[in-house]
Amino acid sequence: MSEVPAIRGRLIESASHDAAANMAIDEALLSSVAAGAPPTLRFYGWKRPTLSLGYFQPLSEAMAWAERTGVALGSTGEVDLVRRSTGGGAILHHAELTLSLTLPMNVSDTGAREATYRNVHEAIASELKVMGVDAKPFRTLGTGAATRMSSDSSGASSVGKRDEPFLCFQRRTDEDLIVSGYKVLGSAQRRTKGALLQHGSLLWSVSPHADVLPGIRQLAGRRLEMDQLIRGLQQRLKAMFEIDWQLGALESEEMEASKQIVTQRYGNSDWTSKR
Amino acid sequence: MARDPSTLRYAETHEWVDVQEEGGDKFATIGISAFAVEQLNDLVYMDLPEVGRTLEVGEEFGEVESVKAVSPLYSPVAGEVVAVHTDLPDNLDNLNDDAFDFGWILKVKLSADLPDSLMDYAAYQKQCSEAG
Numbered sequence: 001m002s003e004v005p006a007i008r009g010r011l012i013e014s015a016s017h018d019a020a021a022n023m024a025i026d027e028a029l030l031s032s033v034a035a036g037a038p039p040t041l042r043f044y045g046w047k048r049p050t051l052s053l054g055y056f057q058p059l060s061e062a063m064a065w066a067e068r069t070g071v072a073l074g075s076t077g078e079v080d081l082v083r084r085s086t087g088g089g090a091i092l093h094h095a096e097l098t099l100s101l102t103l104p105m106n107v108s109d110t111g112a113r114e115a116t117y118r119n120v121h122e123a124i125a126s127e128l129k130v131m132g133v134d135a136k137p138f139r140t141l142g143t144g145a146a147t148r149m150s151s152d153s154s155g156a157s158s159v160g161k162r163d164e165p166f167l168c169f170q171r172r173t174d175e176d177l178i179v180s181g182y183k184v185l186g187s188a189q190r191r192t193k194g195a196l197l198q199h200g201s202l203l204w205s206v207s208p209h210a211d212v213l214p215g216i217r218q219l220a221g222r223r224l225e226m227d228q229l230i231r232g233l234q235q236r237l238k239a240m241f242e243i244d245w246q247l248g249a250l251e252s253e254e255m256e257a258s259k260q261i262v263t264q265r266y267g268n269s270d271w272t273s274k275r
Numbered sequence: 276m277a278r279d280p281s282t283l284r285y286a287e288t289h290e291w292v293d294v295q296e297e298g299g300d301k302f303a304t305i306g307i308s309a310f311a312v313e314q315l316n317d318l319v320y321m322d323l324p325e326v327g328r329t330l331e332v333g334e335e336f337g338e339v340e341s342v343k344a345v346s347p348l349y350s351p352v353a354g355e356v357v358a359v360h361t362d363l364p365d366n367l368d369n370l371n372d373d374a375f376d377f378g379w380i381l382k383v384k385l386s387a388d389l390p391d392s393l394m395d396y397a398a399y400q401k402q403c404s405e406a407g
Contacts, residue, residue, distance in 0.1 A: 189345070
């Protein structure tokens, strides 16, 4: 903890963007870190409530969820729709803290970097503890723990590959953070040659579009300061990764690249509906 | 006949290559190594390329998801995809036991010699042991 961080990283605190821009910025960051840009930690919000599909999830599951819950989905509906580049289940981004962490990686590394899930989640759990919220990784709770595998608000359960619920926050994996039986933090990753992107979603407050999923605000029973959490996390992730996160911004090349990526992928309905 | 891993060539990104000659042309059968399958840990999805697609060395030909992480697969050779293992994405559990036979992913008609960067078994084993 006391060692001087060897690497300089970049901290980006973005204003809220729309769904396609948020996903495209993260993809541009992944390319740029793979090409030698500094490790980048980005916190952001969403201009509109958005349902993001995991990269491999079929669009038909989103449509079935929208029908069950009565949510008007899409660019003209009340909830926007985007496909992420990262894996896992669908997330309703509304009142949440979203972060992306982009790190350089060896070309020969394979698959998920599970230690990165564990480290980021540990940092968030520690900071939540300071704020009086007791969050624990699912793996530490044992099989008998009161983990509420809630169905969605219609009572119907949606299953995907391996019979998992459609929404990420109704699934459980080892490193997910659980508060009072409810999942409040989940993460997913995307690998490329030379870099790793990790998305994390901390459910801050319940959304009317997924009212079976309480946020930490409801579980704590009082108001919590997001800024306090971000500042604390910045310090904890500095010690954990030995990266000194200095406040920065997107480079103009990254911004330009992200606009092209919006057109090609995240803002392109053919791409979103490709599965 | 079962494929012998010690006779194959390997890419740094863990794809294996088995080259055969048929009718004067060279064909490469490609999969991912048992080491990579073990590291990937619980594959749940795989995307395959289309037959007829032309690949360059190092070009992405597919993607896999494991532990909520999406990772690309890279072509270790240059050529045209002539066959894909369509049964594989629905039977990914079988990869754990049989990465080199049932686990073949695609077959490519080579348009160029194998790249020098491909490793033999001993060099690949060394890379894996260093990765820990």
